[in-house]
Amino acid sequence: EGDGPEYNYLFKYIIVGDAGVGKSCILLQFTMGRFRAEHDMTIGVEFGHRFVEIDGQTIKLQIWDTAGQEAFRSITRAYYRGATGALLVYDITRRASFDRLAEWLVDARQNAQPNMVIMLIGNKSDLERREVSYEEGAWFARQNGLFFLETSAKTGQNVGSAFMDTANQIYENL
Numbered sequence: 001e002g003d004g005p006e007y008n009y010l011f012k013y014i015i016v017g018d019a020g021v022g023k024s025c026i027l028l029q030f031t032m033g034r035f036r037a038e039h040d041m042t043i044g045v046e047f048g049h050r051f052v053e054i055d056g057q058t059i060k061l062q063i064w065d066t067a068g069q070e071a072f073r074s075i076t077r078a079y080y081r082g083a084t085g086a087l088l089v090y091d092i093t094r095r096a097s098f099d100r101l102a103e104w105l106v107d108a109r110q111n112a113q114p115n116m117v118i119m120l121i122g123n124k125s126d127l128e129r130r131e132v133s134y135e136e137g138a139w140f141a142r143q144n145g146l147f148f149l150e151t152s153a154k155t156g157q158n159v160g161s162a163f164m165d166t167a168n169q170i171y172e173n174l
């Protein structure tokens with residue numbers, strides 16, 4: 001009592017992908033409904049949470065962000081430990097971030113629990129100057145057994161769906 005809201009399940013999520021793809025912004029948009037345009041590592045969000053309902057059950061989504069560590073390639077096993085969901089993010093306006101997905105997947109498969117649900121996200125869908133087509137993203141997801149959405153952390157488009165589709169799948173796997 002008095003320790004905050006009650007919940008039936010806790011799902012840990014991690015957000016991975018190259019620096020600059022919009023991981024912190026996705027977290028901020030989902031947890032606070034806000035967008036921050038200036039890139040400032042010093043105020044990078046590291047953790048966030050939000051309560052959601054599935055089937056009348058209250059679920060706490062606890063979300064971990066790398067907060068800049070990915071630049072130093074030091075994402076550790078501890079980060080993956082217990083994670084039931086992962087958002088694997090690239091930037092549709094930067095092909096290099098898409099080309100690195102295979103490496104991120106190897107890392108995830110080596111460190112994560114086998115049933116971790118992975119949602120591939122092509123972020124910055126509000127921008128016109130794309131370098132990666134929707135079809136390429138969908139194809140990569142299909143080849144690797146991932147879910148797929150394009151999102152905008154700026155407008156909020158599909159951000160909620162990315163977390164909720166993942167949560168529904170984790171819930172089904174329980």
Ligand code: GDP
Pocket residue numbers: 017018019020021022023024025026036037038039040068123124125126127151152153154155
């Ligand atoms: P991280 O390093 O992956 O955590 O990336 P950030 O969340 O810090 O975002 C990097 C930069 O991209 C920042 O300047 C953001 O404002 C910008 N950004 C992130 N998401 C979006 C988006 O959906 N649309 C646009 N236009 N810019 C974005």
